[in-house]
Amino acid sequence: xxxxxxxxxxxxxxxxxxxxxxxxxxxxxxxxxxxxxxxxxxxxxxxxxxxxxxxxxxxxxxxxxxxxxxxxxxxxxxxxxxxxxxxxxxxxxxxxxxxxxxxxx
Amino acid sequence: xxxxxxxxxxxxxxxxxxxxxxxxxxxxxxxxxxxxxxxxxxxxxxxxxxxxxxxxxxxxxxxxxxxxxxxxxxxxxxxxxxxxxxxxxxxxxxxxxxxxxxxxxxxxxxxxxxxxxxxxxxxxxxxxxxxxxxxxxxxxxxxxxxxxxxxxxxxxxxxxxxxxxxxxxxxxxxxxxxxxxxxxxxxxxxxxxxxxxxxxxxxxxxxxxxxxxxxxxxxxxxxxxxxxxxxxxxxxxxxxxxxxxxxxxxxxxxxxxxxxxxxxxxxxxxxxxxxxxxxxxxxxxxxxxxxxxxxxxxxxxxxxxxxxxxxxxxxxxxxxxxxxxxxxxxxxxxxxxxxxxxxxxxxxxxxxxxxxxxxxxxxxxxxxxxxxxxxxxxxxxxxxxxxxxxxxxxxxxxxxxxxxxxxxxxxxxxxxxxxxxxxxx
Numbered sequence: 001x002x003x004x005x006x007x008x009x010x011x012x013x014x015x016x017x018x019x020x021x022x023x024x025x026x027x028x029x030x031x032x033x034x035x036x037x038x039x040x041x042x043x044x045x046x047x048x049x050x051x052x053x054x055x056x057x058x059x060x061x062x063x064x065x066x067x068x069x070x071x072x073x074x075x076x077x078x079x080x081x082x083x084x085x086x087x088x089x090x091x092x093x094x095x096x097x098x099x100x101x102x103x104x105x
Numbered sequence: 106x107x108x109x110x111x112x113x114x115x116x117x118x119x120x121x122x123x124x125x126x127x128x129x130x131x132x133x134x135x136x137x138x139x140x141x142x143x144x145x146x147x148x149x150x151x152x153x154x155x156x157x158x159x160x161x162x163x164x165x166x167x168x169x170x171x172x173x174x175x176x177x178x179x180x181x182x183x184x185x186x187x188x189x190x191x192x193x194x195x196x197x198x199x200x201x202x203x204x205x206x207x208x209x210x211x212x213x214x215x216x217x218x219x220x221x222x223x224x225x226x227x228x229x230x231x232x233x234x235x236x237x238x239x240x241x242x243x244x245x246x247x248x249x250x251x252x253x254x255x256x257x258x259x260x261x262x263x264x265x266x267x268x269x270x271x272x273x274x275x276x277x278x279x280x281x282x283x284x285x286x287x288x289x290x291x292x293x294x295x296x297x298x299x300x301x302x303x304x305x306x307x308x309x310x311x312x313x314x315x316x317x318x319x320x321x322x323x324x325x326x327x328x329x330x331x332x333x334x335x336x337x338x339x340x341x342x343x344x345x346x347x348x349x350x351x352x353x354x355x356x357x358x359x360x361x362x363x364x365x366x367x368x369x370x371x372x373x374x375x376x377x378x379x380x381x382x383x384x385x386x387x388x389x390x391x392x393x394x395x396x397x398x399x400x401x402x403x404x405x406x407x408x409x410x411x412x413x414x415x416x417x418x419x420x421x422x423x424x425x426x427x428x429x430x431x432x433x434x435x436x437x438x439x440x441x442x443x444x445x446x447x448x449x450x451x452x453x454x455x456x457x458x459x460x461x462x463x464x465x466x467x468x469x470x471x472x473x474x475x476x477x478x479x480x481x482x483x484x485x486x487x488x489x490x491x492x493x494x495x496x497x498x499x500x501x502x503x504x505x506x507x508x509x510x511x512x513x514x515x516x517x518x519x520x521x522x523x524x525x526x527x528x529x530x
Contacts, residue, residue, distance in 0.1 A: 021450065021466050023317065023379055053314050057114070057180050057447055061454060068458045090319060091378050102317075103380030 008036045011045065014073050018065045021058050025101045027066065031093025034084060043077045045070055050089045059083070113179035115186045117452040119193060121523055123172020124445055126200055128516045130164035131434070135512050138489070138505030145489075146496040149422050150285055156210035161429050162295060163226065164203040167261075169437050170303060171195065171233055173444050174254075178237065181310050182244035182251055191236045198229035215275040223269040230265045234258045249326045253306025256334060260298025267291045282345060290344045292425070297359050298337045300433055305329060305366050312370060315386060315443055316377035325365045332362030353407055360400050367393065383467060384475040388439030391483060395431035399424050423493045430508075431486055438482065438515055442467075442475060445522050453527050461527040469525045470518040478518070481511035 015033055016026045027033055027049070034048040049066060051059045063081050070079045094102070137157050138145070144153035175192050179185055186192070202225030209219035237258045241251055268291055274280045280287065305326070313321050336358030343351025370393065382390065402424040406417060446466035454463060489504025491497075 019465070021447075022315070024465060024467075052317055054183070056314070057451070061451065061458065064455070064458045065463070094378070102378055 008038050011036045017069050025098050029095045029098030045077050045079045047081050048084050049081055050084050052089050113185045115175050115189055119189045120172045120176050120448055123168050127165045127169035128519045130160055132512045134160050135505055135509035139502055142498040142501035145493050145501045146498050152210055152213040156207045160207045166433050176448055178240050182246050184244045187236050187239035191232045195229045195232040198225045202226035219272045223272045227265050227269050234262050250306045250310040253302050257299050257302035264295040290341050313373040317379045318373040318377040321373045325369045329362040329366045332358045356403055385439050385442030388479045392432050392436035398427040419494050419496050426493055449522050449525055461529055469522045474514050474518050478511045478514040481507055485511055
């Protein structure tokens, strides 16, 4: 997410409001958000999102929550959440804050 | 969007009645322990203990497992449940069949009532097995967890057919082997073949998922699968032909398989990313600690020391009690908090995100009540076990009282979860 512009960075901050119901940590600090692309001309937002496990029973709600959260903040935009499995999520994706919230230290 | 597990979830109407019925049966069982504690301090082939045991294994444990599996099969196998109607029929037949069977045992009435109950349970299990096998058949996930689940359901079928045969044999004897030995065969097919294998199959997928543990060596589970299945088959044949050495060999094999599985769980626990355990996982840890007791007791029971012979009856009941009430009941109670809130949460909040206040699944039950329930369960079970070991009916009754309070709290939380309503923003 190094090439993100300021608006995309703001969107990522907004996505911190979406919490994984099982782990009780937001999806950004869990490293589930692989990228956000904002097309200002088409008014389109695309989010690349993964889950901690393909069998995660909470997947539907997390996606719905992410979609709703962005739509509430960008009502003039189309939001598309793309579920991706490559690269597979691992512990390396956690931020320092995420690790701390999981009691990792 | 890719296929995700929650899109395959069945209707909660299929799942929830199993939890409510199971919780109420467990409460009834604790009342029966209080009402007739002597069932635990005499030979295990007594009417009250047979009634209590069948209420526990069928009306409580198998009932909740059926409900939970209808929810979990889509998670594990990543396909929809084959047929929800079959599941509803199976629920009714299992409930009615178990009630009739327990009544027949309590009255020690061997005959048509017991056989009719056995037939209802057999039909219920056949519907369940067909549903699981058809669901597994449509799945592309050829994983060890799937193999365990398929194998466990086949052992369940064997167990209920063996039970029905025993019921017929009690009314009209035709088998030459001692009924008590046949009962051991029936019980171990159910305990090791159905419960233990099913628990291994489901938990080896779910527990690492709940703890967020990756790269756990699943090859250990292959050994577990062969050790447990070869062990049970050898044990059943050995019990039937009364070959002691074969029984000892089979016990060693099954226990070694369980040890391999426990080492898998320990590895997952060490590698877990989610360090803090919630109340459901704490009770799960307690249940696995309790599993060590029967693994030790079975070897004691197989020894031929004179001192052991005098203790063999209380030890036999302690062995069954630690498996069914100690290990499996506490595991099912703990895992209820890891499954039921999510089932209800998904039902209530799917499609309502943004319009209602979104709580966490753990907010659907009282954590304080769950904590009190866990402690009371541990204390009640310890008192009950002590009462069994020293054949003291009053201690068994005291244990039953403490357990009944624990189970009442558990039922309170179940109903709180099931009847949860969303709050508008």
